[in-house]
Amino acid sequence: RFLAGSMVLHPYLQDGPSSFLAHQDHSIITKKAPCIYTCGHVLLPQVCADLVSEVRAFESQASPHTPPSPLHEKGVLLDELGMHGAVRAFIMERICQYAQHILPNDQELDSDDFLAYIVHYTPAEDDNSMDEHVDESHVTFNVCLGPYGGFTGGNLVLQTEDGDDDKHKIVIEHQIGQAVMHAGWIRHCALPLVSGERYNMVIWCRARLKHTSSSSSNRANHSTFYEDYKTYLRLLRPVHDSHTPQGRDIAFNVPMLPKLRSSMRPHYTILI
DSSP states (O other), X not given: OOOTXXXXXXXXXXXXXXXXXOOOOGGGEEEEETXXXXXXXXXXXXXXXXXXXXXXXXXXXXXXXXXXXTTBOSEEEGGGGTOHHHHHHHIIIIIHHHHTTTSOTTEEEEEEEEEEEEEEEOSSTTTSOEEEEOOSSSEEEEEEEEOTTOEEEOOEEEEOSSSOOGGGEEEEOOOTTOEEEEETTXXXXXXXXXXXXXXXXXXXXXXXXXXXXXXXXTOSSOOHHHHHHHHHHHHHHHHHTTOOHHHHHHHTTSOOOHHHHTTOSSOOOOOO
16 A cells, blocks of 8 residues: 555645646536535546546555545545645635535635545445435535546435425436535435446535634644544444444444534434
8 A cells, every 4th residue: 555645646636726626617506405506517527537546546455544434435535645735725725615605604614624535436235325314514515536437327316305205305417527515414315326436526624603713723734524533433443344234323323523513503413
């Protein structure tokens, strides 16, 4: 396994938005429902392809790494690719502006406090979808990376209101380079892939009151969100490694990231 902080194939990805963002156009933001937007296309096609190849190289190594999500093991945390600084700059350059469509007027994103990862969906039964859940974020930014011609199915389904009827559901078909932005408390799931494999870059962002100092003092290497997540997974490691349905149920009875949970509005719990 290559060392954290080094990208063996495409080091330019660590440089920040100037090297990989598509041309900014605020007209690309489309409201699908309250607190649900699409933003396309935010990443250049070659950048999407290079991120996919970088994750494939990372996954090919034998050493264990932190799973990107408690609900899904395949993928990588972007901190472990050395992309913390680049993601932080991406948040400052684009996502902070977009997020104002969701946040109350007295709040803004804390660009120093986020969790970013790439999740990998495959045809395998355990890896081809994601159960309904809410995110531990105030704003979630989800970008489809592809690969081109590499998947069908796997639509994102978001629940706009309580209840399970279809009229309260928004179904979004992933497009490479396009982002879906939504409030973290929105219930959502990823439907099973019909064929192929898919990679998505997901950024969980925390908010703060405007005119307050950063929660992590502009830390250069990792955010407090990343550290909280690592601690949480260490607590769940015996359960997480068991790969049993019983263990999974136990894991999701453990409160995740209590500092964030106490600040979220409205209050939800993880759904499985």
